Amino acid sequence: MARRLTLSGNDAAAEAMRQIDPDVVTCFPITPQTELMHKFAEFVADGEVKAEMVLVESEHSAMSAAVGAASAGARVMTATAANGLALMWEIVYIAASNRLPIVMPVVNRALSGPINIHCDHSDTMGCRDTGWIQLYSENAQEVYDNVLQAIRIAENPDVLLPVMVTFDGFIISHTVEVLDALEDKDARGWIGDYKSTYSLLNTDEPATFGPLDLQDYYFEHKRQQIEGMNNATAVIKSVGEAYGKLSGRAYGMTENYKTDDADYVVIALGSTCGTAKVVVDEMRAEGKRVGLLKLRSFRPFPHAEIVAGLASAKAVAVLDRSVSFGAPGGPVHKEILAALNGTGHTTSIVNYLYGLGGRDISTTHIRTVFEELETVAGKSIPADEVRFIGLRG
């Protein structure tokens, strides 16, 4: 039985955290994440969860405390956004390298400066190579669902990697909308108990955590970490299928929306995908063969799903909400080109930069992108050609 709720994206994440009831939650506030931890702190204060909440003096300490607690064998969560994620970056990398299955909602927000509190993806794209799994969420429903799935993905013995569940600042974090949540008993049955493989506190089987690891073994440990991330693809899919059986909402690495026979495909992540689906439906009704390829998992990157999703495409638009300064195209665009390299694809691929600092992307904008794709089909597009959406002259 589902419970129909009306929640903001932040409160949807907090609701999933209430049901998970982690052993330890570390916390430092930053807009637009603050309301998430505010809500969870209410659950702690009201005795609805047993979690030990650790309030610290910075995000660097929030991730440090999370690493310490996870090393001790605890199930640990924290949350952050933007500059908070940037400040904790050093320890974010260590959390993954130490194979600690921490789950962290990240509310996507532009990095300063100039100061901007609104959505873009420069924060999580900035740490795409830290070794964390990254799941992007379209709406409050997916925020809730992804947080519950992230625990099972992170703690899988073949993976043992931390997971970021991201969602768009304000657009999702502060929009109240309707979602279905699991009953507590179903959610808790889904999450199950956590038994860490190693624990700092287990004196019967002492282990070393985060030691000096020089030319002798560091490289082998990194190789193992690569393996864990590679294994994550199958685990994300099997967890997504199992969650579908439980909730009626199955998940994969991507959502290929009407791409099967599509001539023109837009690739995006986050809340923009919802708006793009509306445009796809409108244009399909006009007889145009258009589709959306939504990236749910950015790390690991869904190569197979992308190749399949673009099989019929004559032209593809890759929408980037962050900049890779000095590189040919944005982070998503580069990954798409790499995924298609060597597959014999002749699709024309155009990179669009949009939405920096929360600049709106409307249905009209997305329709224009599809219309431009009709004119580039069959043409060779230089990899460093970037077009802008919604930018004033």
Place this chain on the structure above:
Amino acid sequence: MADMLEIRWHGRGGQGAKTASLLLAEAAAMEGKYSQGFPDYGPERMGAPMRGFNRISEEPIRLHCAIYSPKIVVVLDDTLISTADIASGLPDDGIIIVNTLKKPAEIRAELGLEGRMIYTVNATGIAIDEIGRPIPNSPMLGALVKVSPFLPLESVIEQIKKKFSHGFRPEVLEGNVRAINRAYEEVTSE
């Protein structure tokens, strides 16, 4: 998407435009509809112009872009008539509801607007009488569902009761309910 209702709230920081939009989203969901409620976020401060938004539909709502052409505009403060772009994007059959002592015809003249429908109600006066504070958002919800009956008045009142059942004195809840009922009765057309 043709059956989707979009609403824009204009207010000043402290008048409850954000709360009203979130509360309306919850009330619509309680009626089994799909809804969104979200404000503009900027450098918020008491008295600064701000906006709230709603989408309400029988179908799941996938749009996550801004609202450009709302069917209904609710104005919590009539000093915004001359400073904010109140009628922006309002279609020919659009509706404007203003909290003011003025008559709809005066507001029409101030806006220089042709077509559309204009309604007024003294929500601040009602709020002072019934709640004891000049916060017009609750009564404006009553006026809104009278002018455009997409939700029954009872569901808005139920939502208000839910909102004010914790941490508020019973008089505050009762005052809000009276204010909603009065604005529902007192809102006037041209």
